[in-house]
Amino acid sequence: MTGRSFDERDIHLALDGELPREDMPAYEAWLETRADMRALSARYESDRALLRDALAELTSENLPPRLQEGMIGNERAAKGGHALVLRRLGAVAALCLIAGAAFGFWAGRQQFVTGETLAALDVVGEAVAAHQVYAAEKLHVVEVGASERSHLVGWLSNRVGTKLIAPDLRADGFDLMGGRLLPSGGKAAAQFMYEDQAGERISLYVAHCIKGEDTGFRLFEDEGRRAFYWQEKGFAYTVAGSIDENRLLQLANVTYRQLLAGR
Amino acid sequence: MDGKREAIVREIPGLRRYARALLRDADAADDLVQDCLERAFSRLENWQTGTSPRRWLFTLMHNLFVDGVRARKRRSELASAAAADIPQAVSAPEQNGVLDLHDVLDALQEVSPDRRAALLLVGVEGMSYAEAADVLGVPTGTLMSRVARGRQDLREVLDLVRRRRILKAVQ
Known part of the structure; x- marks a missing residue:
């Protein structure tokens, strides 16, 4: 026994292989007694794994021509003129990925900095209001029940004017109850309602909105009412519910994927 | 001399990975790697065979990164701004x-x-x-x-x- 005491700093040392081997048993014994430190250690380890995975992709890429052995030594020439253009072209794929991330960050921040077009927010407001009204309903939650699923989906798709699906959220504990047609600024909107074993309800609301840039997920929160929404090709999609934010996000994620795949 | 060359070339994937993670922008990262390799090949005599070129190359690259950090920051911000326009x-x-x-x-x-x-x-x-x-x-x-x-x-x-x-x- 070394008798030394440990603290958060040792988590980094252990993770980086810098903790003396003879201290390891005592360190591990200490970690056993500290759930908070154990969680922190696991967290740092998983962040590191994420980082390594993200960069592993790159290591398997082929070297760009300008970094290949034959080019080294001719770097000055290669750096000017058309090589620059080629490099720009070569970077398009990476730029696309950056575009997604950058736009996502940008879009995410806009929401909190300058707000966004009223039209899109109006739709989300409607979606949240419609959720509140119908999720609280005992007898007439839906207009057409889940037993007529294909009729429901076909009908709402026709009326709203885009190919819809009723996402299957059973893997996340939510069963389709059915759906209804709703007015939305002079056009038709669709609402699909879901319920879990505990009686919690969430809904997917699809309506026209002013055509703008497509967006990633955004969070709408207002006095305990919560929704994730995104915009795509002139439609706003909202997943609303009063459940835990992470759970709602997971459901929105699954919904998004299924809508994308079903198209 | 060829042995040195090969040893350096073997480090390129690691240098690229480090540069990309530092700078995020692929193009700026490869610029940094290229600058680093140029410098390495122009100063081969500074590196003794038998020791790993790794530490030497990463040091060279780090110095270039620090030198260029402001200019590159501006460049990558421009790239991000341009990227944001093409969702x-x-x-x-x-x-x-x-x-x-x-x-x-x-x-x-x-x-x-x-x-x-x-x-x-x-x-x-x-x-x-x-x-x-x-x-x-x-x-x-x-x-x-x-x-x-x-x-x-x-x-x-x-x-x-x-x-x-x-x-x-x-x-």
């Missing part, structure tokens, strides 16, 4: 649990360059504290605290991204 070009990123792999590289950019470099050399390139401290030209104690703080910063940024998760824009 239709987005491709669907692979998902890994809650965050996708590109989120973590973006998040890393929110960590200060000093801490980012320390975190990458130790956490990704697998250097010891002593090696990484040598590459970055700082005392080991400083390196240790940069690694620890870099990890804390990254965790905070990732938590923020998780909370306000941006999945992706779609074509």
Whole structure:
């Protein structure tokens, strides 16, 4: 026994292989007694794994021509003129990925900095209001029940004017109850309602909105009412519910994927 | 001389990985690697065969990174701004649990360059504290605290991204 005491700093040392081997048993014994430190250690380890995975992709890429052995030594020439253009072209794929991330960050921040077009927010407001009204309903939650699923989906798709699906959220504990047609600024909107074993309800609301840039997920929160929404090709999609934010996000994620795949 | 060349060329993937993680922008990262290789080949006599070229090359690259950090920052900001104008070009990123792999590289950019470099050399390139401290030209104690703080910063940024998760824009 070394008798030394440990603290958060040792988590980094252990993770980086810098903790003396003879201290390891005592360190591990200490970690056993500290759930908070154990969680922190696991967290740092998983962040590191994420980082390594993200960069592993790159290591398997082929070297760009300008970094290949034959080019080294001719770097000055290669750096000017058309090589620059080629490099720009070569970077398009990476730029696309950056575009997604950058736009996502940008879009995410806009929401909190300058707000966004009223039209899109109006739709989300409607979606949240419609959720509140119908999720609280005992007898007439839906207009057409889940037993007529294909009729429901076909009908709402026709009326709203885009190919819809009723996402299957059973893997996340939510069963389709059915759906209804709703007015939305002079056009038709669709609402699909879901319920879990505990009686919690969430809904997917699809309506026209002013055509703008497509967006990633955004969070709408207002006095305990919560929704994730995104915009795509002139439609706003909202997943609303009063459940835990992470759970709602997971459901929105699954919904998004299924809508994308079903198209 | 050919042995030296080969030894250097073997380090290119690692240098690219480090540069990309430091700078995020692929083009700027390869610029940095190219500058580093140019410098390496023009100063081959500074490097003794028999010792790993790794530490030497990473030190060269780190110095270039520090020299160019401001200029490159401007450049990559321009690239990001331009990228933000073309959301239709987005491709669907692979998902890994809650965050996708590109989120973590973006998040890393929110960590200060000093801490980012320390975190990458130790956490990704697998250097010891002593090696990484040598590459970055700082005392080991400083390196240790940069690694620890870099990890804390990254965790905070990732938590923020998780909370306000941006999945992706779609074509």
